[in-house]
Amino acid sequence: MKFAKVPMATIVRLSIYMRTLKEQMDCDVDVISSERLAKQCSVNPAQIRKDLAYFGDFGVRGVGYRVRDLVNQIRDILGLNRPWNLAMVGMGDLGSALVRHGNFIRHGYIFTAAFDIDPRKVGKMLPNGLVISHISELEDVVREREVHVGIIATPPGAAQSVANQLVLAGINGILNFAPVQIQVPDCCHIENVDFTIKLDSIAHHLSFGD
Amino acid sequence: MKFAKVPMATIVRLSIYMRTLKEQMDCDVDVISSERLAKQCSVNPAQIRKDLAYFGDFGVRGVGYRVRDLVNQIRDILGLNRPWNLAMVGMGDLGSALVRHGNFIRHGYIFTAAFDIDPRKVGKMLPNGLVISHISELEDVVREREVHVGIIATPPGAAQSVANQLVLAGINGILNFAPVQIQVPDCCHIENVDFTIKLDSIAHHLSFGD
């Protein structure tokens, strides 16, 4: 195992590898080569081997990688071998859809809180049993329910203020769906999910080729 | 204006610059320096100047950039000076929320079609007047309504098949919300929106610091 600085891009790719490996597991594939995995993930085989080499020797020469073992290794590398509690802030169309979306559960993430500023929504129970809290209670509820990651799905204008409150409540990880650039202190890691930016890339591509 | 190869990352940043510049316009800011814009976008000022320099000289030395002009310039660079028609495939929770979401409209994108495989959903009219079509009609409807970009919000298992149909219908741009790696021919540009991957990055970060 080495201790060189790991590129951020490697971490992202590890997630992709894990997802693809899980699919393979479902198809009863026991062992996979970097070449085959690479094809499925649309990356270079050497890239995969190098990405994994940052963290140890997980393969068997002449054979490949044992799928189940590698999934577990990557799970450990990413820190997914423990529960992570999420809080959704902003229960509009998008926020509600995301909370209901099975994808978070499937990957081991659990919503333990949901907030909205609209008093009419507060108190309502979601299909998963979660009750919506008012945003004024954010700090208390976040601490009480040990929320690790805050998800922002508010209108753009409210996003920065919500982020501030989350940071104040001790949150160090934010997933932001609001289409604004949010400023957070260094202690807090923020990731943006911004589909209009992705659409813009597509528009550019359609307009001007590569 | 130069003709060097433009990094993909530059295109993504241009979207971010444009969004931030629009916010500034709303605050009646006429002129902005690369330094100030950089701070708001959390990038290096030289990065901004270099990104813009790929496409021309848009600034005034000693002054900065005229906000309104720069927004227009970036709009042209990204190919957003024309309408783009979208089709949503998969009208579950997420797909429905996205179609209702104001963010696409605000950026000039228009949904001209929506598809689902569930016969009970077909024929229903959405708030914006759009009627859901059955996925079997995808090719015809896509051509008829001149859809430019297909958005996939189906369950993972259906995503690849939907992508194939979209490509067959002549679509060259896909925005994929399904958490699977989709293979498309080179003629088609695909962007993935994958929030569990982003969450994994956050989990890693929370577990192991930087």
Next chain:
DNA sequence: TGACTTTTGTGAATTTACTCACATACTTAT
């Protein structure tokens, strides 16, 4: 007009990331 301030545009330096190519190690078959 000319000195001073500001901020762009950009070549050069640096940092970061990716790919190649091959020695190494493991399996299988004879």
Next chain:
DNA sequence: ATAAGTATGTGAGTAAATTCACAAAAGTCA
């Protein structure tokens, strides 16, 4: 036991992206 066949792990080479640092250009004010 040995040779043949595969696929990993990695040093070296390549490519790409970012940041630095400063000359050039525009504005301001005496």
